[in-house]
Amino acid sequence: MTGHRALIAIRGNEVAWRFDRTAEALVCDIAEDGTVRSRSEIIFARQSPEDLCDYVLAHGIDTVVAGAVEEEYYHYLRYKRVDVIDNVAGEIEPALARLASGRLASGDILFPGKEG
Amino acid sequence: MTATDKADLIAAGMVDLPGLLDALPMGAAVYDGDGKVVHLNLLLQRLTGFTLDEARGLPCRHVLRTATCGRDCPHLRQGGCEQSLITDIVNRGRRRIPVRLHTRCVPDRDGNTLYRMDFVEELVEQGADGMATRKSGKGALIGKSAAMEHILVTLPEFARSDRPVLLVGETGTGKDLIAECVHETSLRAKRPFLRMNLGFMPADLLEAELFGRAAQEGAGLEEIRGRFAEAAGGSIFFPELSDAPLSLQKKLAAFLETGAVVPLGATTPQPIDVRLLFATQRNPDELADKGLLDPGFYNHLSAMRLDLPPLRERGEDLPFLLAYFAERFAERFKKNVRGFSPEAMSVLAEYPYPGNVRELRNIVEYAVMTAKSPLIVPANLPVYVPVAPAAAAAVPPGRGPAPDAPKKPARGKKDPAGKGSGS
CATH class of the missing domain: 3.40.50.300 (P-loop containing nucleotide triphosphate hydrolases)
Structure with missing residues (x-):
C-alpha cells in the first residue's frame, strides 16, 4: 500500500496553534491520488509534545501538520525523517484538503479571506 | 496649539494611533470583539514573525500563540481586562520566547468594550552560560x-x-x-x-x-x-x-x-x-x-x-551540532553568520573534542563571536584547535590536485594568511 500517513495537531475544529499545547490529533492515511482513505482522532492524556513525538514515531507518521512548532521538536522530528509542515493557521478541513492534494506548505494561512 | 487642543485631537480620534503604537517600547496588538487581529505594532510583528497584512483578521491565538491561548486565555477570564501574566510565545521562526503579557480593554464613551489589547514585553531568559535556557526535552x-x-x-x-x-x-x-x-x-x-x-x-x-x-533540643540542633x-x-x-x-x-x-x-x-x-x-x-x-x-x-x-558516547564516536552528528550552535550563537550575538567554510569544517571534523559537546559548543561560541564574515573560517577557531598542515599549505594557482584525484576533504590550517582573510 502506497501513500502516506499524516498527523494534524488539532484544537477544536482548527489546526492547533501550538504543537506543545496539543492533546488532540487527527491521523489520516492519504492515498497517492490524494484520497483520504482513513481518518481517526486521537486524544492524549495530557498536552505533551513528547507524547506527540513518541506517537508520531511509533505509528509510522510521515508528515506532521501544526501551527507553532518549537525548534527543538521541529529538528527532532526532521532528524527522524518526519516532514513537518508548521506555521499553518486555519480550520482542519481546508488544511486536510490541501495536504491531500499536496499543496499544503509551512506558513499557509487558510482562514476565510486569508488563503494564499 | 495648547495642551487642551492637543487632548481634543486625541479625543476626536485625529491622532495616528498605529504610529503611536509603533513608537511603544513593547509589542502591542489590538483585537476586535471576536478576538481577531486589527493591528500589530512593528515590535510585535518582529517578535511574532507575522506581518500586519498576514495577521489582520486572524484569531489572535494563531498569531500570538502563547502558552495560555485557548482555555486559559486571559481575555476570557474575568472579563479579560487589566490582567498581567508571564507566559511564552512560539514565533514563526520556531523560537520560544518568554513574555510578560498585559491585557487591557479599550472602551467606547459608553463604557462598552470596543477593542481588546495585548501589550507584550519580551523577557530575557538566560541560563548560567548566557544561552537561552529551555534546553531540556x-x-x-x-x-x-x-x-x-x-x-x-x-x-x-x-x-x-x-x-x-x-x-x-x-x-x-x-x-x-x-x-x-x-x-x-x-x-x-x-x-x-x-x-x-x-x-x-x-x-x-x-x-x-x-x-x-x-x-x-538538648543538642541545640534544628530540624x-x-x-x-x-x-x-x-x-x-x-x-x-x-x-x-x-x-x-x-x-x-x-x-x-x-x-x-x-x-x-x-x-x-x-x-x-x-x-x-x-x-x-x-x-x-x-x-x-x-x-x-x-x-x-x-x-x-x-x-x-x-x-553516552563521546562526540568522537558520533561523527555523523558533528555537522548538525555545529550548525545548531552556530545558529543559536549567531542569534544571540546578532551576527550574520550562516555556517562554516569547507576549510573550517575540515579542521573541526578532525578535532577529537576531549570535552565533547560542551567543548564543541564553546568552540562555536568563540568562532561566531570572532567571525567577521557570514562563513566561519579556520582563523576564527580558538588557538588550541590544532590545524593539520595540508590545508594550511595554500595550493598555488593552477597547481591543484588532478581533476580525477580522489576528493578528500581539505584540512584547514590557521596561518597568518587565514587570519587576514577571516577577520
Missing part, C-alpha cells in the same frame, strides 16, 4: 547517529519507569541534559527536579541534608527537612556517583529497597516517593572492583544504565 538531544538513535529510543522507556537510572559518559556528553530529559518526559515532570552534588559535604552532614534531621522530602513526587539527580561515600551508598540502597528514609535522630522510617538518577564520568565497573561502590547499591543501578 528530547529535541535538545541533537543527532542522528546510531548511538543517538539508541538513546532517543531508550529514553521514553526510562521515563516510564520509576527505577533508578545510571548515566555513564565522559565530561560534556550530556549526562545532565539526559537526566533532566528523563525527568521531564516522565509523569513526575510537574514535580521537583533537584540536582544534588555530593562532593562538598562531610558524610554526616550529607545524610542530614539528604534524608533530613529530627530536631534535637532539617531534607532534600528527599523537598523532592517528593519528583526526581533527584546526583551528577557524580563516585562522590557518594560508602555509608551513604548503603543508605541509598536501603531507600531503593524500601522506599523509605530514616531522618537523622529519628527512629521511624518515612516513606517518600522520589526517583533517583545518577551519573558518573568514571567506569562504574572499575569503581566496584576497587571497592568504591557498594555491591547492593550498584545492583540497583545496573538495571537502567545508559552509556
